[in-house]
Amino acid sequence: MLHGIALRYFVEVARTGSLSASSENLHVAVSAISRQIAKLEEEVGTPLFERMPRGMVLTESGELLAQHARRALMDADAVLNEISTAHALGSGIVRVGCTEGFTRYFLPSVFATYHAAHPHKRFVLRSGTPVQVEHWVATGEVDLGLAFTTAPSTAVHVEFSVNAPVCALLRASHPLARKDVLTLDDLLEYPVAVLERGTTVRQLIDLCCSIRGRHLEPLMTSNNSSAMHQFAALGGAITLGSAIALQGMQDEYSLLAKPIDEPLLNERRLQITAMKERRLPPSVDQFLMALKDAVTASLPPE
Structure with missing residues (x-):
C-alpha cells in the first residue's frame, strides 16, 4: 500500500513539476508528498528529481520510474474498474485526445451514438496538435488518441491505423470540382487556405512544394x-484536409473532397493510439471497438 501511495504522489509531482501544485491536486500536505518521494529515492538509491528554483524536474532515473509507475497505476485502476463493473454494470469513463478537426462533428457523433447504447458511460474530450495528443496518450492523461500521422511512433501503441490521404476540399461550384483527380499545379492556380505549421497537412503540402520547386502562398x-472549411465554403477557396472532416456540414456549407495526385499526400495515416503496455479498462476497450468501426465507416477503404 505504501508503494501505491508513494507512486501516485510521485506521478503527480512528475506531471505538475511542483510539490505545491501536487498538494493542491491531491489534497495532501506538501510534507507528506515530499516524505514519500524521499522514501522512494532512498529505496532506489538515486535522486528521482532535480530540485530546481522553479520546480521539480525528473532525472534520467526518474523518467524510467515515471514510465513504469504510470502503467502500473493505470493497470491497477483497470483491474479495480473490472471488479466494480460487476456491481455497476456499464459504468466507466473514457478520455479521448484528438486533433481539432475531430471535435466539430465526428467524435461528438460517436460519443452520442455510443451513449445511447451505454447510458452510464461518461466522456472527456481534449483537443490539441498531433504532438500533444501523442504526449497525452504516452503519459496516461488520456486513454485513447485519434490523430493523423506521417511516421510511426515508438512512444505509443497503435491500436488501429488506416490510410487517410490529404484531399482538396472545395465547394461544388469551384472550377476544379469537375475534375476527378487534382494535381499540385491545379491547387496553386487558385486561392488556398491551409493549417498552420505543426500539422500533418501543412508538413506534407510544404514538402510537396519544396520537392516540386513550387511556392505556396496561402490566402x-x-x-x-x-x-x-467555412472560409472555403463561403469564399470559394480550396482548403486541404480529410473527407472525414466534412461530416456534419450543413448543405449551404458543404464541400467536396477531391483526391490529389501526389504520392506524399497519400502517405498520411489516421491512427487510434493507447499507452504502450497498458491494460485498457473494459469501458475504454469497449469504446475502442466502436471508435474503430466509426473510423472505418467514415473513410474509403485502403
Whole structure:
C-alpha cells in the first residue's frame, strides 16, 4: 500500500513539476508528498528529481520510474474498474485526445451514438496538435488518441491505423470540382487556405512544394480547421484536409473532397493510439471497438 501511495504522489509531482501544485491536486500536505518521494529515492538509491528554483524536474532515473509507475497505476485502476463493473454494470469513463478537426462533428457523433447504447458511460474530450495528443496518450492523461500521422511512433501503441490521404476540399461550384483527380499545379492556380505549421497537412503540402520547386502562398492560415472549411465554403477557396472532416456540414456549407495526385499526400495515416503496455479498462476497450468501426465507416477503404 505504501508503494501505491508513494507512486501516485510521485506521478503527480512528475506531471505538475511542483510539490505545491501536487498538494493542491491531491489534497495532501506538501510534507507528506515530499516524505514519500524521499522514501522512494532512498529505496532506489538515486535522486528521482532535480530540485530546481522553479520546480521539480525528473532525472534520467526518474523518467524510467515515471514510465513504469504510470502503467502500473493505470493497470491497477483497470483491474479495480473490472471488479466494480460487476456491481455497476456499464459504468466507466473514457478520455479521448484528438486533433481539432475531430471535435466539430465526428467524435461528438460517436460519443452520442455510443451513449445511447451505454447510458452510464461518461466522456472527456481534449483537443490539441498531433504532438500533444501523442504526449497525452504516452503519459496516461488520456486513454485513447485519434490523430493523423506521417511516421510511426515508438512512444505509443497503435491500436488501429488506416490510410487517410490529404484531399482538396472545395465547394461544388469551384472550377476544379469537375475534375476527378487534382494535381499540385491545379491547387496553386487558385486561392488556398491551409493549417498552420505543426500539422500533418501543412508538413506534407510544404514538402510537396519544396520537392516540386513550387511556392505556396496561402490566402489564409489558421490553427482551426473548422474556420478554414467555412472560409472555403463561403469564399470559394480550396482548403486541404480529410473527407472525414466534412461530416456534419450543413448543405449551404458543404464541400467536396477531391483526391490529389501526389504520392506524399497519400502517405498520411489516421491512427487510434493507447499507452504502450497498458491494460485498457473494459469501458475504454469497449469504446475502442466502436471508435474503430466509426473510423472505418467514415473513410474509403485502403
